[in-house]
Amino acid sequence: MRLSRYFLPVLKQNPSEAQIASHRLMLRAGMLRQEAAGIYAWLPLGHRVLKKVEQIVREEMDRAGAIELLMPTLQLADLWRESGRYDDYGAEMLRITDRHDREMLYGPTNEEMITEIFRAYVHSYKDLPKNLYHIQWKFRDEQRPRFGVMRGREFLMKDAYSFDLTEAAGRASYNQMFVAYLRCFSRMGLKAIPMKAESGPIGGDLSHEFIVLAQTGESAVFLDKRMLDLPVPGEDVDYGADLTPILDEWTHLYAATEDVHDAERYERETPEAERLTARGIEVGQTFFFGDKYSRPMKANVQGPDGVDTAVQMGSYGVGVSRLVGAIIEASHDDAGIIWPDPMAPFGVGIVNLRPGDPEVDEACERAYAALTAAGKEPLLDDTAERPGGKFATMDLIGLPWQLIIGPRGLADGVVEIKRRATGDRQTLPLAAAVRTICE
Amino acid sequence: MRLSRYFLPVLKQNPSEAQIASHRLMLRAGMLRQEAAGIYAWLPLGHRVLKKVEQIVREEMDRAGAIELLMPTLQLADLWRESGRYDDYGAEMLRITDRHDREMLYGPTNEEMITEIFRAYVHSYKDLPKNLYHIQWKFRDEQRPRFGVMRGREFLMKDAYSFDLTEAAGRASYNQMFVAYLRCFSRMGLKAIPMKAESGPIGGDLSHEFIVLAQTGESAVFLDKRMLDLPVPGEDVDYGADLTPILDEWTHLYAATEDVHDAERYERETPEAERLTARGIEVGQTFFFGDKYSRPMKANVQGPDGVDTAVQMGSYGVGVSRLVGAIIEASHDDAGIIWPDPMAPFGVGIVNLRPGDPEVDEACERAYAALTAAGKEPLLDDTAERPGGKFATMDLIGLPWQLIIGPRGLADGVVEIKRRATGDRQTLPLAAAVRTICE
Numbered sequence: 001m002r003l004s005r006y007f008l009p010v011l012k013q014n015p016s017e018a019q020i021a022s023h024r025l026m027l028r029a030g031m032l033r034q035e036a037a038g039i040y041a042w043l044p045l046g047h048r049v050l051k052k053v054e055q056i057v058r059e060e061m062d063r064a065g066a067i068e069l070l071m072p073t074l075q076l077a078d079l080w081r082e083s084g085r086y087d088d089y090g091a092e093m094l095r096i097t098d099r100h101d102r103e104m105l106y107g108p109t110n111e112e113m114i115t116e117i118f119r120a121y122v123h124s125y126k127d128l129p130k131n132l133y134h135i136q137w138k139f140r141d142e143q144r145p146r147f148g149v150m151r152g153r154e155f156l157m158k159d160a161y162s163f164d165l166t167e168a169a170g171r172a173s174y175n176q177m178f179v180a181y182l183r184c185f186s187r188m189g190l191k192a193i194p195m196k197a198e199s200g201p202i203g204g205d206l207s208h209e210f211i212v213l214a215q216t217g218e219s220a221v222f223l224d225k226r227m228l229d230l231p232v233p234g235e236d237v238d239y240g241a242d243l244t245p246i247l248d249e250w251t252h253l254y255a256a257t258e259d260v261h262d263a264e265r266y267e268r269e270t271p272e273a274e275r276l277t278a279r280g281i282e283v284g285q286t287f288f289f290g291d292k293y294s295r296p297m298k299a300n301v302q303g304p305d306g307v308d309t310a311v312q313m314g315s316y317g318v319g320v321s322r323l324v325g326a327i328i329e330a331s332h333d334d335a336g337i338i339w340p341d342p343m344a345p346f347g348v349g350i351v352n353l354r355p356g357d358p359e360v361d362e363a364c365e366r367a368y369a370a371l372t373a374a375g376k377e378p379l380l381d382d383t384a385e386r387p388g389g390k391f392a393t394m395d396l397i398g399l400p401w402q403l404i405i406g407p408r409g410l411a412d413g414v415v416e417i418k419r420r421a422t423g424d425r426q427t428l429p430l431a432a433a434v435r436t437i438c439e
Numbered sequence: 440m441r442l443s444r445y446f447l448p449v450l451k452q453n454p455s456e457a458q459i460a461s462h463r464l465m466l467r468a469g470m471l472r473q474e475a476a477g478i479y480a481w482l483p484l485g486h487r488v489l490k491k492v493e494q495i496v497r498e499e500m501d502r503a504g505a506i507e508l509l510m511p512t513l514q515l516a517d518l519w520r521e522s523g524r525y526d527d528y529g530a531e532m533l534r535i536t537d538r539h540d541r542e543m544l545y546g547p548t549n550e551e552m553i554t555e556i557f558r559a560y561v562h563s564y565k566d567l568p569k570n571l572y573h574i575q576w577k578f579r580d581e582q583r584p585r586f587g588v589m590r591g592r593e594f595l596m597k598d599a600y601s602f603d604l605t606e607a608a609g610r611a612s613y614n615q616m617f618v619a620y621l622r623c624f625s626r627m628g629l630k631a632i633p634m635k636a637e638s639g640p641i642g643g644d645l646s647h648e649f650i651v652l653a654q655t656g657e658s659a660v661f662l663d664k665r666m667l668d669l670p671v672p673g674e675d676v677d678y679g680a681d682l683t684p685i686l687d688e689w690t691h692l693y694a695a696t697e698d699v700h701d702a703e704r705y706e707r708e709t710p711e712a713e714r715l716t717a718r719g720i721e722v723g724q725t726f727f728f729g730d731k732y733s734r735p736m737k738a739n740v741q742g743p744d745g746v747d748t749a750v751q752m753g754s755y756g757v758g759v760s761r762l763v764g765a766i767i768e769a770s771h772d773d774a775g776i777i778w779p780d781p782m783a784p785f786g787v788g789i790v791n792l793r794p795g796d797p798e799v800d801e802a803c804e805r806a807y808a809a810l811t812a813a814g815k816e817p818l819l820d821d822t823a824e825r826p827g828g829k830f831a832t833m834d835l836i837g838l839p840w841q842l843i844i845g846p847r848g849l850a851d852g853v854v855e856i857k858r859r860a861t862g863d864r865q866t867l868p869l870a871a872a873v874r875t876i877c878e
Binding site: 005006007009030033035036037039040041042043044046047050065067068069070071072073074075076079091092094096098099102104106113116117120121122130132137139141143154 | 481482
């Protein structure tokens, strides 16, 4: 992409409404624009990152055997009356009346609807297990939306729903999603720690929150620091095998958010030298809730014994839009964002120090073509802005590499590359620079 | 994908509520489920096709130089008061009040919001032209939703918005989108004919509807049949060049929907032998409306002469979810859907005639692996259903190829392949069958 044709409205000033780093940096880097309280337009740079998060989540869901579908944003109120949650949900549910005075709502979550879909078609244990997921915009009418995409009202979620005949099989499905989540967040360059959690309004007695550690995180967390070194399952993990050993490994050490922290247990179970108090951001949560929805909604399957029983369910959420903010909270400095390589909206920024100079232009085009061919998705700053401004923008938008090409270097046969994360710079011939970036 | 693990709830009976072929076939083929009037869940098979439509649209927008972003589904009523459309829009606009009694709406289109985004950041002709697009769910509270995804209430649209300094430049942007639309629909295997249209509530005096010809189309169309043979620009089309000749070629022959049909002109301009009366489905519409939104909303840019002028705009919609229905209307028979190759949810269906037979299972697995490696996205029917049911399902879901593997054929060293569109069958060795499908 050529910056002169792109739409990247960076802000020079810190926006006064942004209280946290990710919100401030997303506004400044031209990723986001607020359209109403807690409702945002994703400008092109932000949209590219959002799509990358979505795609990693999708790939890991598919790998774990979940099947993608898509439920609508609006739902009938009557569906929520079946589970009894319509009245429970309170003011955070955005209630809507259509032109025929039908009561509807903008879905804050989809347990009811997926149960309705399941019960319409699946009646036999022979069709189990099933795990259905979707990635869709949801709405929660927060009393006081703030912190940008970290606590917006309209937000993008992945949620998966598992269906099994028995509780044991249901727990095996739960384990699959648990492992998929470890992989998912690790691929995004995040340290995400599963922590035992309250299940709240979703229900059930088995639930984990996946918490990304970030200095600017929303809540305090207490953990055994050996959790930071646990191995994340590789892409060859066998989802058909018993995953209990992986679950045990990732849940036997102490890790808790401040909401459920038990100081006494922490001190008893965790040697003082291994204790780590940090801050964290929730990016996903898994729930196993058995027949909480299937029983009132009569989602029954016939077992091998001919007897109908309510299906055993779990649900598994990932905050897709929230993750964009979480990644920034976990990875930024005073100059701007530092994208982990897989999440970067562009892999490398090429800075043309003198557009209009035929030699510089030509070298930039050559680099652009080579990096594009190598799949590095370069962003070429071919604008008339001064070098200082170009450098500041590149640091702000946080692409992993910068390739700086100017007339003085070219006269000596060299260009400069800079690694955003470390600030390390190298001066070398153009072809070698491209090779280094592609390595 | 293995059918035993997939979620493909086909219906044996024709659903009584479906009045048109695409609606009936989408319900029967397990692509769609109604969740409320005009509001659907896209089941896995339908979702795969929806994603393919979306991806082709995205690729052609990107190729034409448009930049993707994403605007939210909900909008502030005040934004629509600025353009004067809030009161004009009537009962089709779904109006919503949030917990703080703010007036909002579920966006039926986005001219106001994109104008608001543009004016916030762009102030100079130097930043023009710009073309911004998004692919997002929209809502139109139809009085009487029907015909499945052809006239739903919650629907997926691509809309692009162009911004230019002068009317001439604006018309050049219009031409780019016109050409991109020709390419887009052609890639989907559709004959889409641009027809001069009324601009209706969007405004402006230059507008074309893109109409797909289908026997079961929603409205009568009258055209010069030589339009069917016009060449569609290739992927090497130069969007930087003057595209007027392509536009002239595609607009100089008569083509009109019944709404604007002028029988006298038709007979005057079109030799009798070239006249074709057919039925069609609208799948996209392009509008050039100049400063209709930019003037009241004060989206001004400074020209080279230092004078501020309202930016010249166009908007360009494609009905992404509607296209899934339109493709089916244009391509089906009594047995089911016939997907054009690029739109098929899976490229080939492998029918295992005797699951459990080691030789048949092994041959199916071999074919599955080879076809997967070749990127053909096979769907392997490994279920216990009887052959007759399997054949009916394959015809119904309309994959371009069927590969039928059974014990009798294998004893003779052969399998059968069937081309869904023609019904042509061939018996040949497995390796040759795989090669034929991959050709």
